[in-house]
Amino acid sequence: MIRSYWNEEWKVVTFDENVSEKENYKISTLGRVIKCTAEGEFLQDEKFSNGYQMIRTKLKSGVWSCRYVHKLIAEHFLERKDNQKYVIHLNYKKADNRLENLKWATKREKEIHQFSNPDNVNIKRKLPSHAKLTETKVKFIKRKINDPNRRTRLKMIAKQFGISEMQLYRIKTGENWGYVTE
Numbered sequence: 329m330i331r332s333y334w335n336e337e338w339k340v341v342t343f344d345e346n347v348s349e350k351e352n353y354k355i356s357t358l359g360r361v362i363k364c365t366a367e368g369e370f371l372q373d374e375k376f377s378n379g380y381q382m383i384r385t386k387l388k389s390g391v392w393s394c395r396y397v398h399k400l401i402a403e404h405f406l407e408r409k410d411n412q413k414y415v416i417h418l419n420y421k422k423a424d425n426r427l428e429n430l431k432w433a434t435k436r437e438k439e440i441h442q443f444s445n446p447d448n449v450n451i452k453r454k455l456p457s458h459a460k461l462t463e464t465k466v467k468f469i470k471r472k473i474n475d476p477n478r479r480t481r482l483k484m485i486a487k488q489f490g491i492s493e494m495q496l497y498r499i500k501t502g503e504n505w506g507y508v509t510e
Contacts, residue, residue, distance in 0.1 A: 330362055330371055338362070339404045343385065343395070351385045355400055359425025379422040398425045408432035420445045460490055466505045473500050474510065 332338065341353040352364035353372070361372035361383055374381055381397040402408070402415040405427050412432040419429055433441065442448070461469075472478060472485055473496070486496045498504040 330369060332356070333358060336360075337405075341400055341404065346387050346389075347393070348386045348388050353383060353385075355397065355404060357401070357405060357427040359397060359401060359427075361397060374423075376423065381423055381425055398422075398430055401425055401427060402430050402432055406430060406432055412437075414438040416441045420447065461505070463505075463508050465489060466499060466508045467510055469496070469499055470508065470510050 335357075337357045338354050339356075341355055343351065354362040354364060354369070356362075359381070361381075362369045363372050363383075372383060375384070376382065377394060377396075382394045383397060383400075384392050384394055387393050396415075398417065399415050409432070411434050414433045414435060414437075416431055416433045416438055417424060417429055418431055421429070469485065469489060472480065473482070482496055482500075483493055486493045489496075495504065
């Protein structure tokens with residue numbers, strides 16, 4: 329027998345018509361899952377997909393399918409409005425399926441909730457740089473090009489920095505990197 333915690337409520341899971349009638353589960357307001365079989369009731373091991381707890385169910389066609397536990401808890405314990413299709417975790421922890429942590433939301437509410445996640449807000453994003461040259465390298469190139477005692481050909485300078493002669497010419501005329509001064 330599985331012991332219930334104080335203030336824990338259990339409900340039998342009702343699946344859609346595609347799931348086999350042999351699949352019997354119970355879920356609780358604390359996010360626990362019990363699998364009911366002919367041998368008895370067993371606390372289900374926690375399995376995760378994309379960070380969310382899920383249970384595997386067999387469809388009538390014989391194919392295995394997965395159902396998210398947080399969605400099942402919300403369907404069985406929370407009231408929702410017509411336009412609310414998504415379930416969000418209020419504390420941003422995907423594995424915390426307690427009833428007080430779940431809420432039905434519209435697509436817009438879900439997006440706002442995701443973008444206000446402290447884990448996402450505090451990430452410093454660096455834009456990828458595909459440029460071969462930096463401002464420092466361009467300053468060095470300009471000094472080399474404009475040196476009156478230069479003996480190096482432009483072709484060799486271009487090869488040294490891994491750029492084309494045309495790119496070097498554009499740097500020289502100020503068409504590219506014109507804002508960089510020696």
